[in-house]
Amino acid sequence: MIDFVSVLDQHARTRGHELALRAEGRDWTYAQLAEQTRRAARVLAGVGVVAGERIAIFTLNTPGFVFALFGAWRLGAAVVPVNHKLQAPEVQYVLQHSGARVAVVDAALAPVARRVQTGVRWLATAGDAEGWASLDALMAQAEPYGDEHPAPAGDVLAEVLYTSGTTGRPAGPRAACTTTPICSRPRCARRHRSRSRHRTGCSRPCPSGIRHRSTTGSLARC
Secondary structure (H helix, E strand, C coil): CCCHHHHHHHHHHHCCCCEEEEECCEEEEHHHHHHHHHHHHHHHHHCCCCCCCEEEEECCCCHHHHHHHHHHHHCCCEEEECCCCCCHHHHHHHHHHHCCCEEEEEHHHHHHHCCCCCCCEEEEECCCCCCCEEHHHHHHHCCCCCCCCCCCCCCCECEECCCCCCCCCCCCCECCECCCCEECCHHHHHHHHHHCCCCCCCCEECCCCCCCCCCCCCCCCC
């Protein structure tokens, strides 16, 4: 059993110079991505996110999604991805139903988020949103969350995935734990590569694992 954070950190140690994430005309190596997620963890911890909590991520396919995702996992928090096509009433329901107290939002989606009537604390990414702190700016100033704060061990809830709510209110069954098995053996990885378009080195998580369409490295969806 290998958790997602450990996989990222292992890649940062053993292949840190290789491409992990490409988005918006920028590249991040595994080492750089791991550091960014540690910075995100520091920021999230600073606004009160602790193990066992839920943090919502309401973004487009932007790097902030990946940083916040792994940052939350480093703290032992569960992530609640919010479909960027939802409107304010549906977003409000997801936030209230999930119990999220902190949410990361793309600046482009701020007009929708501002119509949400909830006490959630918003952190903006991929641009500025007046009146809300910038996750990106806070990360630039933050010290990386260090190894003196190991991620919680055991079966820790990783995601709560909600349906789109097209025929009713969004439903949110619990999703994979961070200790979901990952196929990291070379022989298994070769089988996965034969089924996908991703390049050599893909450590493919189970279907409930990482989904971020703007990534092109090994941590992309297989």
